[in-house]
Amino acid sequence: MTYRGLPLLIRIAVALVIGVVVGVTVALTLPSAVSGIASLALATPEKLPWISSRVTAFVAYLAVAGSVVYGLLLSTKLLDAIAHRPVSFALHQDLAAVGLGLAAIHGALLGLDRTIHFGLADLLVPFASPYRPVAVGLGQLALYAMALVTLSFYTRRRIGTRRWRLLHYVTFLAFAGATAHGILSGTDTTRPWAFAIYTVATVAVVFLTTYRIAIGVAAARERRAAGGIAPA
Ligand code: HEM
Numbered sequence: 429m430t431y432r433g434l435p436l437l438i439r440i441a442v443a444l445v446i447g448v449v450v451g452v453t454v455a456l457t458l459p460s461a462v463s464g465i466a467s468l469a470l471a472t473p474e475k476l477p478w479i480s481s482r483v484t485a486f487v488a489y490l491a492v493a494g495s496v497v498y499g500l501l502l503s504t505k506l507l508d509a510i511a512h513r514p515v516s517f518a519l520h521q522d523l524a525a526v527g528l529g530l531a532a533i534h535g536a537l538l539g540l541d542r543t544i545h546f547g548l549a550d551l552l553v554p555f556a557s558p559y560r561p562v563a564v565g566l567g568q569l570a571l572y573a574m575a576l577v578t579l580s581f582y583t584r585r586r587i588g589t590r591r592w593r594l595l596h597y598v599t600f601l602a603f604a605g606a607t608a609h610g611i612l613s614g615t616d617t618t619r620p621w622a623f624a625i626y627t628v629a630t631v632a633v634v635f636l637t638t639y640r641i642a643i644g645v646a647a648a649r650e651r652r653a654a655g656g657i658a659p660a
Contacts (some may be wrong), residue, residue, distance in 0.1 A: 434510050457621075477540035482616060484534040486625065489610055491527030492574060493629035494518055496603045499596070500636035504643060521581045524599075531606075535571060563612035571603030573598045578651045603633060 434442065471479060498520040502509045507516050538546045544559045551557075554572075555565030580587065580595040587595075607630055616622040 430508070431512055432509050439547050450601050474542045477537045478543065481534050481537035481541070482614070484530050484537065485610065485614065486616075486622070487631070488527050488530035488534050489525050489606060489625065490569075491530060491540035491606065492603060492606055493633070495523035495527055496599055497629075497636065498523060500598065500633065501642055504636060504640050509612065521578075524574065524578045524581065527569070528578045531567075535567070559614045563609055566605045567609035569603045570609055573605065579603060600637070 429638075468479060498516065502513070502516050502520060535551055539548070539551055546558065551555055552568075555561045557564035577595060577599050580592050584592045587631075607626055610622075611617050611626055614622065617626075634659040
């Protein structure tokens with residue numbers, strides 16, 4: 429699909445819709461955000477590492493999920509008509525790196541928590557956590573998987589496109605691990621906004637992956653059919 433960009437009228441409509449969605453979201457969530465920030469200010473200092481870890485956890489999760497969704501939009505070519513491919517690719521790569529950095533900060537902040545003591549080994553060794561070891565272990569594995577995938581972006585030329593592509597499948601394990609980890613170990617899972625984040629991200633990834641597989645199968649069938657009639 430070649431880049432055409434969106435027609436002017438559609439661009440104006442998209443800007444309006446985004447403006448309305450952002451406006452409504454801010455209006456609806458501002459009161460609870462303000463009271464949340466106020467309760468943060470009132471929180472005792474020893475609770476701050478735990479609270480900051482939870483905040484960075486969700487931003488990391490959004491970046492990781494965003495990167496996976498962007499990658500799928502790239503591989504299905506769904507965005508190509510309206511966004512330049514190099515820009516989409518850069519966003520996909522940067523979101524993965526930001527997600528990895530924030531997830532590492534999210535884990536490291538637990539080391540400062542005094543309620544539950546996390547030593548260096550508890551933080552680094554999967555399933556060694558003193559708190560919900562299995563659920564936290566999934567997050568640790570997701571972090572290492574994300575590190576592998578993010579590193580592969582920067583070594584793509586050296587390792588070759590085939591290996592890079594193979595390594596890219598690890599992203600699905602990282603996303604599934606991070607989602608299960610967040611749901612099972614988080615204290616915010618039952619809150620509607622947290623539940624909405626996990627649901628929207630998972631539905632988007634499952635839908636786009638199914639679509640990607642379907643177009644892959646259709647293309648393979650077409651190639652086989654063309655191969656069958658070509659040689660006379
Ligand atoms: C890709 C990597 C990771 C992502 C995306 C991620 C994301 C999340 C999310 C979204 C939550 C839920 C927070 C809440 O409900 O308040 C969470 C909780 C938690 N994570 Fe992670 N995490 C990752 C890696 C790690 C690692 C490496 C560790 C430990 C070394 C860890 C330890 C924890 C703990 C202890 C909780 C429970 C905090 C609470 O009670 O809210 N996570 N994580």
